[in-house]
Amino acid sequence: MEVIQSFTIDHTRLKPGIYVSREDKGFTTFDLRITEPNKEPAMAPAAIHSLEHLMATWFRNSEVKDDVVYVGPMGCLTGMYIIMTGTYTVEDMRRLTIDCLKWILDQDEVPATSPESCGNYLLHDLPMCKWESARYARRLENDFHSEYSKLQIRLEDGKIFADA
Template sequence: MKKIDSFQVDHSRLKRGIYVSRKDTVGSEILTSFDIRTKLPNVEPAMEIEAMHTMEHLCATFLRNHDDWAKKTVYFGPMGCCTGFYMIFHGDYVSKDVVGVIQEMFKFMSDFNEEIPGAGINECGNYKSHDLEGARQEAKKFYKEVLSNLKEENLNYPE
C-alpha cells in the first residue's frame, strides 16, 4: 500500500504556518495544495467544529471573490484533525507566494461581522453548526501569533 505523503510529516515537530503539502500534475497543469496549520498538532486543543465550519465558509467566499486568486482557487476546506485547512490553487507555487493572500484572508475573518455567507438552511448541509465569534477569535490568534511574524520554520515542513 502506498504511503500518504502528509502522514510522513513529523507532526511532533510541525509548527503553525503555511506549507506546500503536495503538487499534482493534471495533464500539463500543476495544482499546489497548501497545509494552513493554525494549531500545534497534539499540543494545542483542536479547533471547535462550529468555528472551523464558519472559517471554511468565510475563506471560501473570500478566495472566490479575490481579484487575483479567484480564478486560481480550486478548493478550500478543513482538515479532519481540526488543526488547520487545506487550500488548493491552480499553478506551481511555494509557500511564500501565498503569504499575502492568506494574511488578507485571516484579516478579513478577524474583522468579519456580517451574516455568514452560505450559512442558511437552503445553502448549508449543517446550517446550525456555526460560530462567528469563535471563527473571528481563531483568525485573530493565528494572524497575530503566526502570520504577522512568519519565519522559515513556518513555511517549510520540518526535515
C-alpha cells in the same frame, strides 16, 4: 497499502504556518496549519466550519479567484487545505491568507448559513472563528513556518520510507 505522503510529515515538530504538501498535475496543495497539533486544542468544529465558509468566500472573490481549486478543512481540525493552479509560493499564500483573515475579522455574519445553502447550518461560531483568525494572522506575521520535517517510517520489509 502505501503510506500516503501527508502521513509522513512529523506532526510532533509541526508549527503553525503555511506548507506545500503536494505539487502534482499543475496543482499545488497548501496546508494552512492553524494550531499546533497535539500540543494545543484543535479548533472547535463550529469555528472551523465558519472559517471554511468565510475563507472560501474570500478566496473565490479575490484577485486569485480563477486559480482557486479547493478550500476545505482538515479532518483533524487543526488547519485548512487550499489547492491552487498556477505558480504560487508559500510567501504568496501567506500574504493572501493574512488579507483574508483581516477581512474575516471585519465580518458580522457567516455567509451561506441557511438550510438551503449549508449541510449543517446551525454548526457555526463566528466569534470563535474570529479568535482563531486573529491568532493565526499574528502567527503568520510574526512567527512564520513553512518547512515540513519528514518522518521516517520503517516499512514491514525493513526499508526506511522517508518521502513519497
